[in-house]
Amino acid sequence: MTRTQVAIIGAGPSGLLLSQLLHLHGIDSVVLERQSRSYVEARIRAGVLEQGTVELLHKAGVGERLQRERLVHDGFGLGFGGRNFRIDLKRLAGQSVSVYGQTEVTKDLMDARLASGAKLIFEAADVTVSGIDGGRPTVRYTHGGASHELHCDYVAGCDGYHGICRQSVPAAAIQAFERVYPFGWLGVLADVPPATHEIVYSNHARGFAMCSMRSLTRSRYYIQCASDERLDAWSDARFWDELRARLPAEVAEAVTTGPSIEKSIAPLRSFVVEPMQFGSLFLVGDAAHIVPPTGAKGLNLAAADVRVLYQALVERYRTGSGELLERYSETCLRRIWKVVRFSWWFTSLMHKFDDDPFAHRIQLADLDYLTGSAAAQTSIAENYVGLPFERPL
C-alpha cells in the first residue's frame, strides 16, 4: 500500500502538467499511465498553443525549449471562394498563438517530471478508482504482474475520453452533452516545408482542408473525409491531389509534397460532462470534454482545467480552504461551453455537411460578411487566441 496526496490517472498533457505544477508547490502526486513512455511520447496530436497555455508551461518550468523553438503566428488564413483572407490576431486581439507540437510539450513535461524524481508509473493496467464519495479514495492497479493499492486525498481523472475515471462516477450523478459530426479529418504529417507561414483553414465545395505545420521543415495537412473512410484508400498521391483541389490557388501552388511520415483519421465530436467533480474525483481535459479540432482548442482547454485545479489544490493544502475546489466544475464549465460553442461554430462554418448548395452559399455569405466586418473579425480573433481567465496566474 502506498500513500500520496493526489493520484493522477493518465500521463497525457493534463496529467503531466498537473503533476509538475503540484510538485513545484510541494504537493505530492503519483501518475498512473496505461501506455508505455515511448507510446505516449510519440502520439501525434495538437500543435497550436494559446498565450495562456504558453504562460502556464513557463510557470511549470518547462518553457525554455518552447520559447526557443516555437513558431509565433500573428494571424491565420481563411480560404474560401478562391481567396485566402487573413485574420490579424495581433491587431484584432492583441495576442499571437504559438505553434509547438503536443509531442514536444509531452516530452518537455516528461523530462521535467522524471528529472525531479516523479512517481510516474507507465504500463499500469486494470486501474480502478473507489471511495471517491466517502473521502477515502483508493486507486488499485496492476504493474509488472503485481497488484498495487494507492491511497490518496484526491483523484485527478486525466485519462482522456476513453478513460475509466468518468465511468467511475454513478450515471445518475453526471450528465453528458454530445454532438457527433458526420465526417472526420484525414491528417498527413510530412517532412516538407509548410505551404504558408500561417495556418490556413479552407472552405471548399469538395470539403474542408487545412494547412498547418509543426516546424519550418515539418508540415501537417488535413482534409475532411467521411466518418467511415478507410485509411488504406488514401495513397499519398491521392491525398496531395485532394488537398490542393480544396485550397485557394495561391496556397495550392505553394504546397510541397513528399512521403507521409504519419497518416491517420480522427472522428469529430463535441462532448461535455457536467459536473466535472464527484466527491474527491476531479475530471480534467479530454476526460470531461472533447471539441472538434477546428480552432485548435482541445489541448488549450485541457491546460485551462489544470490551471484551475492546481490553484484550487494549492489553496486547499496551504490554507485548508476547499472553496476553490468546490467551485472547480463551475469555473471550468463557464470557459468550456464558450470554447465548445466557438469550435462548433467554426466547424459548422468551414465544413461540408451535405450536398445542399443553399447551405454552402450561406457559409460563403458568412465568410464574405466576416471580411467586411471588423466586429466579426475581432470576435473570431478573441476566441482563437484564447478567452481571458478569471484568476491571474
Ligand SMILES: Cc1cc2nc3c(=O)[nH]c(=O)nc-3n(C[C@H](O)[C@H](O)[C@H](O)COP(=O)(O)OP(=O)(O)OC[C@H]3O[C@@H](n4cnc5c(N)ncnc54)[C@H](O)[C@@H]3O)c2cc1C
Ligand atoms: C487524433 C487526435 C488529434 C488531435 N488534434 C488536435 C489538434 O490539432 N489541436 C488540438 O487542440 N487538439 C487536438 N486533439 C486534442 C488534444 O490532443 C487533446 O485535447 C489533449 O491530448 C488532451 O489531453 P489530456 O491529457 O486531457 O488527454 P489525453 O492526451 O487523451 O491523455 C490521456 C492519457 O490517459 C491515459 N489513459 C487512458 N485510460 C487510462 C487508464 N484506464 N489508466 C491509465 N491511463 C489511462 C492515456 O493513455 C493517455 O496517455 C487531438 C486529439 C486526437 C485524439
